[in-house]
Amino acid sequence: MITADDRAEILIDSLGYIQKFHNKIVVIKYGGNAMLNNELKASVIKDIVLLKYIGMNPVIVHGGGPEITQLMELKGIHTEFVNGLRVTTPETMKVAEMVLTGSISPEIASLFNANGVPSVSMSGKDGKTILAKQKDPALGLVGEVTQINTEYIFNLIEGGYLPVVSPIAYGESGSSLNINSDEVAKHLATALGADKLILITDVDGVLADPQDNKSLISRLTLTEIKDAIKSGVITGGMIPKMDCCTGAIEGGVTRCHIINGTVPHSIIIELFTKDGIGTMVTNEEDIYENGNR
Numbered sequence: 396m397i398t399a400d401d402r403a404e405i406l407i408d409s410l411g412y413i414q415k416f417h418n419k420i421v422v423i424k425y426g427g428n429a430m431l432n433n434e435l436k437a438s439v440i441k442d443i444v445l446l447k448y449i450g451m452n453p454v455i456v457h458g459g460g461p462e463i464t465q466l467m468e469l470k471g472i473h474t475e476f477v478n479g480l481r482v483t484t485p486e487t488m489k490v491a492e493m494v495l496t497g498s499i500s501p502e503i504a505s506l507f508n509a510n511g512v513p514s515v516s517m518s519g520k521d522g523k524t525i526l527a528k529q530k531d532p533a534l535g536l537v538g539e540v541t542q543i544n545t546e547y548i549f550n551l552i553e554g555g556y557l558p559v560v561s562p563i564a565y566g567e568s569g570s571s572l573n574i575n576s577d578e579v580a581k582h583l584a585t586a587l588g589a590d591k592l593i594l595i596t597d598v599d600g601v602l603a604d605p606q607d608n609k610s611l612i613s614r615l616t617l618t619e620i621k622d623a624i625k626s627g628v629i630t631g632g633m634i635p636k637m638d639c640c641t642g643a644i645e646g647g648v649t650r651c652h653i654i655n656g657t658v659p660h661s662i663i664i665e666l667f668t669k670d671g672i673g674t675m676v677t678n679e680e681d682i683y684e685n686g687n688r
């Protein structure tokens with residue numbers, strides 16, 4: 396049984412983390428595979444509400460790949476991925492925008508608003524926040540970020556609002572471009588000077604043996620990532636995530652965390668406990684001792 400003393404001790408133990416994270420920006424990429432169940436979604440939202448109330452400034456970038464695919468199937472439109480990126484025809488773009496900017500963003504913002512955190516949903520087009528160019532004609536309307544304008548997001552943060560950003564960018568003459576949400580998160584985290592980037596997915600983190608859930612690697616440096624990709628330990632969907640973490644850290648973000656959003660309260664466990672729960676990515680010089688997160 397947890398006594399009142401235990402509770403007090405747990406809160407006091409968190410003080411060091413709370414002081415360290417106060418006023419820091421944390422970009423949280425909330426992947427589509429981790430938002431499939433309403434109960435778990437509520438638990439992720441609660442964790443982020445707590446971060447906001449203890450003085451951090453979370454900025455959410457969300458995905459929604461599975462929901463886009465589902466709606467495309469309902470409409471009888473074929474969907475195809477090349478190297479993890481959705482080939483985006485004008486018709487696909489309409490569906491992606493409808494799902495990401497029209498449905499998922501406002502739904503997440505509503506959950507924050509209902510939980511006492513004023514929140515605004517936006518796409519990368521709003522305030523010309525994310526500018527992009529076409530990545531490769533073979534991929535259609537897939538974008539590559541060329542510039543981030545941080546003013547609108549900083550205005551929202553200063554006004555006390557939590558921004559929820561969909562991964563749709565402002566292309567030539569204001570057209571829409573579809574960007575993978577990991578990539579958007581990396582660019583936003585770097586441009587906003589975020590202290591942390593958290594990638595919420597549906598696996599526990601980076602595993603030394605992808606077939607063995609117990610082989611979680613709790614901490615990885617950029618050199619170890621390179622080696623693990625070279626030796627084939629990290630493959631598939633984890634490679635873009637590692638590229639995203641590497642780019643973010645090279646861009647000045649202190650630490651990246653890959654965590655499982657299907658485990659209740661994984662964000663809080665990762666940030667406020669000595670051992671964390673997922674994989675923390677740091678640069679080589681980062682001194683990690685006494686469980687500082």
Ligand SMILES: Nc1ncnc2c1ncn2[C@@H]1O[C@H](COP(=O)(O)OP(=O)(O)O)[C@@H](O)[C@H]1O
Nearest residue numbers: 426428596597601602605628629630631632633
């Ligand atoms: N070493 C590894 N550890 C964990 N997952 C790995 C590893 N190597 C490859 N993967 C794959 O990466 C996937 C996670 O990426 P992905 O499915 O693209 O996530 P999301 O949809 O949340 O962006 C895992 O489901 C797993 O199949």
Ligand SMILES: CC(=O)N[C@@H](CCC(=O)OP(=O)(O)O)C(=O)O
Nearest residue numbers: 427458459460480481574575576
């Ligand atoms: C170009 C590209 O592939 N864009 C993604 C954007 C959504 C996304 O990234 O969603 P997840 O984070 O859930 O995968 C797509 O159309 O699926």
